[in-house]
Amino acid sequence: MKKQILSALIGLTIVSGSAFAAKEVHKPDQNFISVIAEAGITQENWDNGKNSKLIMKNAYRMTPHVEVSTRSNDVHRLENPVGFDLASYQGNDFDGPLSLDILMRDRLNMETVVITKDGKLIDEYYWNGTSKDSTHLQMSVTKSFTSLTASIFAAKGMIDMSKPITDYLPELKASKGFSRATVQEVADMRSGIKINFSEGLLWDDRMSNVQNWNGENKYPELKGIIDFASLVGERDDHGAGEYYDYQCTNTEMLAKVVERVTGDTMSDVFEENIWSKVGFEHDAKWMSNNDGEVIASGGLNITTRDVNRMMFVLINEGKNLKGEQIIPKKFIDNLLEGDDDVRSAWLLGKETVITNDAWYKDQIRVFNIEGHKFIAFFGIHGQITVGEPSTGIVIAMNSAQDEMEGIRAFGITLKQVIPTILKGVSAEAAK
Structure with missing residues (x-):
């Protein structure tokens, strides 16, 4: 500084x-660009939703980018999962009930899911050739x-x-x-x-x-x-x-x-x-212009585990796993409380089609759905991470949805997938 x-x-x-x-x-990455050109993907159309399955874990290769270092080996470890069987739970699409694994992977085009409670790994799922080390464009x-x-x-x-x-x-x-x-x-x-x-x-x-x-x-x-x-x-x-x-x-x-x-x-x-203090596992790749001016509204390429770690800090009163204050607690308190300005502004916006009981403040959403109050990070193709302060549960999901701002996909995720997982993890933890 x-x-x-x-x-x-x-x-x-x-x-x-x-x-x-x-x-x-x-x-x-011109080598990568020349290879995917055979599939009709170019720098001009790479961000088209129909290309998401090939692109989301490789997006930073399509533009200039800078690397952001963790600077440390002091990682917030996510090991020894307790286990959470998505196939044992159900949610509904418009044609009826489906097990969560099918609903999330096949209907919502999710590629990665990482579930934690109190900063500890509950379970994680990786589909479409991804792994715990795969970056994903966060939009x-x-x-x-x-x-x-x-x-x-x-x-x-x-x-x-x-x-x-x-x-x-x-x-x-x-x-x-x-x-x-x-x-x-x-x-x-x-x-x-x-x-x-x-x-x-x-x-x-x-x-x-x-x-x-x-x-x-x-x-x-x-x-x-x-x-x-x-x-x-x-x-x-x-x-x-x-x-x-x-x-x-x-x-x-x-x-x-x-x-x-x-x-x-x-x-x-x-x-x-932030990136050197939370306990992230991998360096970030932040897309930019040719001069290194980062795309602050949509250019981060990071792992799903690392998004989960960031949300954990928010629901842990701004502290990392070691108890160090990273994000001001007052900022988080104000976010969770909301105010009349953001509530009334939300009611005039298009997202009321999902729910009226929510607000957008400081580039973050807060939802009240099915008895759950949770903080949410949102991306246009189904990049969704939520954290519930009352239970300590974080669900990080990265998708490759072909429709931008898909109302059906967002609605099912918010009203079916998230409440079901929150309820299920809480119930299993109470056993």
């Missing part, structure tokens, strides 16, 4: 893109990791979540949307920005281009993600703070705030404050 005086200077400097790329940027689960990093600096007083985001990123004064939002509203997806989707996409392709998500940038006038964000407009139906509208650009700007107040790249800050 550089000295605070450097942080202050960078905070006052208007820059485009990443002003400080500390880590080596690994280029796309929007990455957003939660970005926010957890920001929470550390908010607790230190380096980020005031109530301030306008333009206090930290003055370039955003050019954006009608961001210019009226606070950092907290950005973190809660309540910024009031308006994204005009490109044809066939759920985002503006200028953003993915500047991130080298699908190859070389076709908009060379945009040098970095802030250049894109400064062009973002405002909603005309809701003011800032009112409406829950899930837009990746919000997360990217939250990461830029972290960079401005620390004077370091997001990947270095993340490595120093």
